[in-house]
Amino acid sequence: MSSPAQTYVLSIDQGTTSTRAVVFDHAGQTVASAQKEHTQHFPRAGWVEHDVVEIWANTREVITEALCRGELNSSQITSLGITNQRETTVIWDGATGEPIHRAIVWQDTRTQSLCDELATGNGADEPDTERFKERTGLPLATYFSGPKIRWILDHVDGAHQRAAAGELLFGTIDTWLVWNLTGGVSGGVHVTDVTNASRTLLMNIDTLDWNKDVCDAMGVPVEVLPRIASSSEVYAECSQESGLPGVPIAGILGDQHAATVGQACFGPGQGKNTYGTGNFMLINTGHEPVRNDKGLLTTLAYQFGDQKPVYALEGSIAVTGSLIQWLRDNLGIISEAAESETRAARVQDHGGAYVVPAFSGLFAPHWRSEARGVFVGLTSFVNADHICRASLESVAFQSAEVVEAMNASAPEDLTELKVDGGMVVNDLLMQFQADILGVDVVRPEVIETTALGAAYAAGLATGYWKSTAELVENWTEGQRWSPRMDKSERAQRLSEWKKAVTRAFDWVE
Ligand SMILES: Nc1ncnc2c1ncn2[C@@H]1O[C@H](COP(=O)(O)OP(=O)(O)O)[C@@H](O)[C@H]1O
Numbered sequence: 001m002s003s004p005a006q007t008y009v010l011s012i013d014q015g016t017t018s019t020r021a022v023v024f025d026h027a028g029q030t031v032a033s034a035q036k037e038h039t040q041h042f043p044r045a046g047w048v049e050h051d052v053v054e055i056w057a058n059t060r061e062v063i064t065e066a067l068c069r070g071e072l073n074s075s076q077i078t079s080l081g082i083t084n085q086r087e088t089t090v091i092w093d094g095a096t097g098e099p100i101h102r103a104i105v106w107q108d109t110r111t112q113s114l115c116d117e118l119a120t121g122n123g124a125d126e127p128d129t130e131r132f133k134e135r136t137g138l139p140l141a142t143y144f145s146g147p148k149i150r151w152i153l154d155h156v157d158g159a160h161q162r163a164a165a166g167e168l169l170f171g172t173i174d175t176w177l178v179w180n181l182t183g184g185v186s187g188g189v190h191v192t193d194v195t196n197a198s199r200t201l202l203m204n205i206d207t208l209d210w211n212k213d214v215c216d217a218m219g220v221p222v223e224v225l226p227r228i229a230s231s232s233e234v235y236a237e238c239s240q241e242s243g244l245p246g247v248p249i250a251g252i253l254g255d256q257h258a259a260t261v262g263q264a265c266f267g268p269g270q271g272k273n274t275y276g277t278g279n280f281m282l283i284n285t286g287h288e289p290v291r292n293d294k295g296l297l298t299t300l301a302y303q304f305g306d307q308k309p310v311y312a313l314e315g316s317i318a319v320t321g322s323l324i325q326w327l328r329d330n331l332g333i334i335s336e337a338a339e340s341e342t343r344a345a346r347v348q349d350h351g352g353a354y355v356v357p358a359f360s361g362l363f364a365p366h367w368r369s370e371a372r373g374v375f376v377g378l379t380s381f382v383n384a385d386h387i388c389r390a391s392l393e394s395v396a397f398q399s400a401e402v403v404e405a406m407n408a409s410a411p412e413d414l415t416e417l418k419v420d421g422g423m424v425v426n427d428l429l430m431q432f433q434a435d436i437l438g439v440d441v442v443r444p445e446v447i448e449t450t451a452l453g454a455a456y457a458a459g460l461a462t463g464y465w466k467s468t469a470e471l472v473e474n475w476t477e478g479q480r481w482s483p484r485m486d487k488s489e490r491a492q493r494l495s496e497w498k499k500a501v502t503r504a505f506d507w508v509e
């Protein structure tokens with residue numbers, strides 16, 4: 001609860017499974033919050049869609065709810081930060097505000113044949129996989145927005161012509177929310193930030209502009225693309241109808257970049273691992289983009305106003321928390337996510353079972369789109385408790401592979417891992433993560449780091465916070481897990497995991 005004289009920063013965290021509104025005070029503490037899940041649509045195997053009209057309605061609802069819970073009114077909100085699931089692609093009609101197709105979510109693999117086609121390069125001197133990687137820092141993969149935009153334009157009647165005529169607008173979810181918050185059809189602002197743009201496969205990672213020849217190769221007209229801005233500046237004010245009249249929108253960051261800011265990873269070599277629907281590890285690499293051949297992505301960490309951009313290396317894992325949802329919704333062996341821990345704790349170990357959740361192929365460090373999920377090591381001894389345990393272990397094993405790639409790419413090995421996200425309340429998972437990495441795992445006191453990072457970006461732009469030094473001060477350790485597993489067991493478990501992963505390869509012809 002607040003005193004009326006106090007002022008705050010509000011953050012919207014639009015994630016893959018839910019939308020949250022969180023109000024923060026100057027110490028970076030949560031004052032009030034609200035959250036709402038949205039429907040996951042799976043129209044075919046490998047397809048994942050969201051209804052962005054539902055997401056927009058949920059956004060307004062959680063804003064109202066959070067203000068109400070904190071007994072706040074909008075005049076106490078000095079600025080609004082937006083953070084979002086990245087890559088998820090929406091195209092809408094600028095005159096009506098109606099999406100022309102449900103949003104295609106980052107996990108969706110429908111663009112595989114398009115990516116294969118693009119990779120052939122149409123007989124050009126350099127293969128297009130190299131051209132895309134060189135310009136954008138990303139591999140040509142279904143994960144990113146560019147192929148999703150092209151798919152929608154190819155499959156909705158008349159969309160290519162309407163796009164070229166400037167009638168259609170593309171956005172990742174940040175762009176969709178800002179456009180609606182700032183008036184929609186009556187003057188909504190069409191903008192994104194460098195971190196979100198860096199996930200489209202269309203932005204030049206060096207110049208931070210849309211790359212014309214890459215857009216042409218992808219078949220995406222630049223007319224549909226939003227303006228690329230920094231991650232921290234006043235973009236526009238919220239409209240009268242938004243529930244936050246006159247509040248400046250002053251921060252936009254993709255969720256993983258926001259968590260990097262929320263964890264105060266402002267120096268080269270500092271990083272974090274977020275455990276949500278998927279897992280995403282980002283390590284700050286300073287002011288130059290670092291290319292990587294170990295399966296890590298070159299991406300933006302953040303750019304504050306007119307300061308130099310800060311880059312990161314990223315290890316993205318598609319399926320971690322969503323595996324726990326799958327145990328709940330598709331197998332029915334748990335009734336809520338937390339039960340994965342109670343069931344896993346009932347057995348001494350994994351019972352020989354491994355789960356490789358390659359539901360969207362495998363992302364970092366493998367980038368094997370033809371892989372699919374497998375359970376291996378099964379015997380009649382294995383029961384549902386072992387499957388829960390092996391599922392949680394798969395989350396830690398996948399992150400261990402990313403840490404291995406990070407260590408192979410950085411001058412020094414990681415000495416501890418900062419964590420956050422919805423899964424880090426799971427004690428058994430966090431202990432196993434420390435065990436399998438052989439380094440401490442550290443959780444901050446405030447685990448809403450994604451929302452906090454967007455609030456920081458907004459508050460820095462409006463002077464609520466004066467410098468990143470203030471934000472570093474706000475970071476406090478909540479809990480620490482130290483490794484208990486001996487070296488030989490760790491090596492054996494990792495080697496078995498790697499064997500299990502190979503069993504997932506080469507499934508889709
Ligand atoms: N106690 C728990 N144990 C394991 N997984 C959990 C637990 N609580 C939540 N999760 C998982 O965390 C994910 C939600 O995390 P969150 O950070 O909110 O995700 P997102 O930002 O991707 O929407 C869900 O996929 C859920 O299955």
Ligand SMILES: O=P(O)(O)OC[C@H](O)CO
Nearest residue numbers: 015016085086276277278
């Ligand atoms: O919604 P999250 O937190 O799982 O994050 C999704 C990522 O941004 C996808 O790249």
